[in-house]
Amino acid sequence: MGASLMARNIFNQPPKDETERAAPSPAPPKAAKLPGSVGGLRDSLREITANSIRDIDPDQIDMDGLRDRLVLEDSSIDELAESIRKHGQQVPIMVRPSAQPDRYRIVYGRRRLAAIRKTGGTVKAIVRTLDDDASLIAQGQENNLRLDPSFIEKSLFIKEMQEAGYKPGVIQDALGLTRQGVSNHRVVIEQLPDGLVQLIGPAHGIGRRQWGDLAALSAKVDLVDIAKETLAALPDDTPSSDKFQAVYSASSRKKARGDKKPTTRDLTTIIKDKDGNSLATLTVADKAIAIKVTKKDNPEFSQWLEERVEATLLQLFDQWRNERGTGS
Known part of the structure; x- marks a missing residue:
């Protein structure tokens, strides 16, 4: 079956429970028939082998390859184990x-394998000889049918596939996305700092726009530090989508505080004459400038200044205005 046929609108289909139905598996490659009864028997044996389901010890199966889920060991695994x-x-x-x-590599069914490792016993498995591209496409499509990955899980999966060197067409087929759809996911994940998604989790229900808004804040605030501080105050069983909202709210508040001009602390300077005697106190605050001359320390100067302070201040103001007008 070609890769293009395997990528049919899989994300518009509702997720299916473990007990509902089996997903169709890729058809085995057809071999050229041999003449006579020997050829017919050979073909029959190949077909039986290709379509048989084997019981395999879970310890013989390696959980390698790219992961398309952020959370594997969670409450849903326990529920699946109980169903099995x-x-x-x-x-x-x-x-x-x-x-x-006598060893195998997982193609799809990581959640079922994890559940059976909890229940004990062998796992029913279809064995296929697939190359990396075909294995990736089968993994992406079958897992998407079981439990639709969240936006950010798809984004991480795309990033891992690109870093592993998979071609754009294979990535699109694996997730049933167009080239633009892949680009939309990639743009967001590339803006997010390393480790942030792992802290928040899959956040089902949180889409591209919301993740994009959070990613835009990364240029203004340290999202990872905010996430660690925010999530530490939440209960351990907080849903991932609620964790996202808490981190986004905290990050937005931090950015809003950073956009405001910092409050200037009152700066007080003692003005002294050439002999080192205190003459006045200059206080520069956020909203005012104050010059204070103590009459007790300088009674005569205080009296002189009191008589001339208005005229002196107007003179200074006119001087400032003239200097500003000339551009000096």
Whole structure:
């Protein structure tokens, strides 16, 4: 099945529970038929092998490859494990052979594998020989059908795929996105500081616009420090989407405080004459400038200044206005 056919509008489909139905698996490649009964028997054996479901010890399966979920060990895994205890594993996972003998690499079904590791026993698995591109596409599409990833989970998955060197077409097919859709996710994730998403979590229900607004704040405030301080005050069971809102609110408040002009503390200077005697006190505050001459220390000067302070102040004002007018 071609990659383009595997990428059909998967995000518009409602998520399916473990017990509802099995996702269709990629069809095995068709081999050329051999003549006679030997060829027919060979084809039959290949078809049976390709479509059989094996019981595999979970310890034989390596959880490698790119992760498309931020949270794997959470309450939903416990709920899935309980469902499997009651009803059995209704939907197989998919694995591919490892380079090591009797070992496999997970393609999709990480949540089911984690749940079965809790319940104990073997895991039902379809074994396929897939290259990296086909494995990635199968992983992205099947996992998206099980539980729709959040916007930021898709963004992180895209970033990891790009850093791993996957081609744009493969990335688009894996997530069922257009080129513009991939770009929209990438623009946001590239603006967010490292570690922030891991602190907040998948934040289901928080979309591109909200994550974009938070990313825009990164140029003004330290989002990681704010997130650590904010989340430390929240209960451990706070939903991820609520964590996002708390971090966004705290970051917005911090930015608003930073946009305001800092309050100038009162600066007081003692003015002395050439002999070092105190003459007056100059106080520069946020909203006023005050010159204070103590009559007790300088009675005669205080009297002289009192008689001339208005004229002197007007003279200084005219001097300032003339200097400003001449541009000096």
